[in-house]
Amino acid sequence: xxxxxxxxxxxxxxxxxxTDDQRLHDYNDDGVRLFQRGAYADARDEFxxxxxxxxxxxxxxxxxxxxxxxxxxxxxxxxxxHACLQQSPNHPEALTALTxxxxxxxxxxxxxxxxQDWLRREPKSAAAYAESAWLCGQDKDYPKALAACQRAYxxxxxxxxxxxxxxxxYEAMNRPDRALAAYERSMExxxxxxxxxxxxxxLKAQGAGPPRPD
Numbered sequence: 001x002x003x004x005x006x007x008x009x010x011x012x013x014x015x016x017x018x019t020d021d022q023r024l025h026d027y028n029d030d031g032v033r034l035f036q037r038g039a040y041a042d043a044r045d046e047f048x049x050x051x052x053x054x055x056x057x058x059x060x061x062x063x064x065x066x067x068x069x070x071x072x073x074x075x076x077x078x079x080x081x082h083a084c085l086q087q088s089p090n091h092p093e094a095l096t097a098l099t100x101x102x103x104x105x106x107x108x109x110x111x112x113x114x115x116q117d118w119l120r121r122e123p124k125s126a127a128a129y130a131e132s133a134w135l136c137g138q139d140k141d142y143p144k145a146l147a148a149c150q151r152a153y154x155x156x157x158x159x160x161x162x163x164x165x166x167x168x169x170y171e172a173m174n175r176p177d178r179a180l181a182a183y184e185r186s187m188e189x190x191x192x193x194x195x196x197x198x199x200x201x202x203l204k205a206q207g208a209g210p211p212r213p214d
Contacts, residue, residue, distance in 0.1 A: 007031075007032055007035055007062075007063045007066060020053050020054075023053050024050055024053040024054050027046045027047070027049045027050035027053065028046070028047070028050050028060065028063075030043075030046045031043045031044075031046030031047045031050065031063060031067075032063075034046060035063070035066070035067060035070075040067045040070040040071050041067070041071055043063075043067045044064060044067035044068060044071070047060055047063045047064040047067060048064060051064065056083075056087050057087070058084045058085075058087040058088035058091050058094070061080055061081075061083050061084035061087065061094075062080075062081070062084045062091060062093050062094045062097070064080050065077045065080035065081045065084060065094065065097060066097065068080055069097060069101060074101060074104075074105060077097075077101060078098065078101060078102075081094045081097055081098040081101070082098070085098070089121065090118065090121060090122050090125070092125070092127040092128075092161065095114065095115075095118055095127075095128075095131065096127070096131055096161065098114060099111045099114055099115055099131055099134070099135070102114065103135075103138060108138075111135060112135060115128065115131050115132050115135060118131065119132060124155055125155070126152040126153070126155040126156035126159035126161070126162050127152070127159060127161045127162070128152075129148045129149070129151045129152035129155065129162065130148070130149060130152045130159065130161045130162035130164075130165045131161075131165075132148045133145040133146070133148035133149045133152065133162075133165050133166075133169065134165050134168075136148060137165070137168065137169055137172060140172075142169060142172065142173055145165075145169050146166075146169060149162055149165055149166045149169060152165075153166070158189045160186045160189055160190045160193065160196075163182050163183070163185050163186035163189075164182070164183065164186050164193075164196055166179075166182040167179040167180075167182035167183040167186065167196075167199065170182060171203075175211075176203050176206060176207075176208035177208050177209060177210060177211045177212055178211045179199075179203060179208070180200065180203040180204065180208040180209075181210070181211050183196050183199050183200050183203070184200060187200060
């Protein structure tokens with residue numbers, strides 16, 4: 001099963017902090033901590049409380065959807081991701097999570113349509129091309145998946161979603177050296193990715209080194 005993404009960051013307003021702002025950030029911070037500990041149901045309650053302070057916030061909706069996804073409440077997770085996308089139609093984390101959810105539910109046509117619509121709206125989005133690459137990888141169409149990843153990299157060489165997908169593709173193609181290089185570049189741009197850090201450690205333990213010439 002594809003791993004769910006990181007929780008989205010909640011914007012902090014500079015200057016004086018109101019009581020509602022403080023409550024909002026307390027709920028969100030507690031939710032993030034609980035999520036990181038695996039207490040997804042408790043984290044869900046904190047994000048729901050935060051939405052009571054700031055209804056319709058797309059990042060809070062995405063975070064809530066992640067909790068619902070983790071506890072297996074697929075219907076509510078889908079509804080929440082759609083609510084997020086109503087507020088922020090190109091929210092990359094929500095689009096990625098919803099695509100994975102649709103694939104798990106064997107609704108591949110809906111997943112394909114979601115990503116194609118994303119690409120039409122944002123033809124220069126590296127994240128959208130990376131998601132297209134993931135779908136191609138599900139079909140083991142590795143040449144097409146690599147081409148989509150290459151396009152994502154051309155658009156934004158710092159996009160960790162694209163680099164991580166490239167790493168997964170190279171692993172599937174039995175190229176651990178190239179997978180390791182992609183994961184390590186991703187970690188340079190975002191060192192907090194614990195799951196990708198584990199991939200790096202695993203590949204190194206298996207003897208992967210610098211990419212070999214083709």
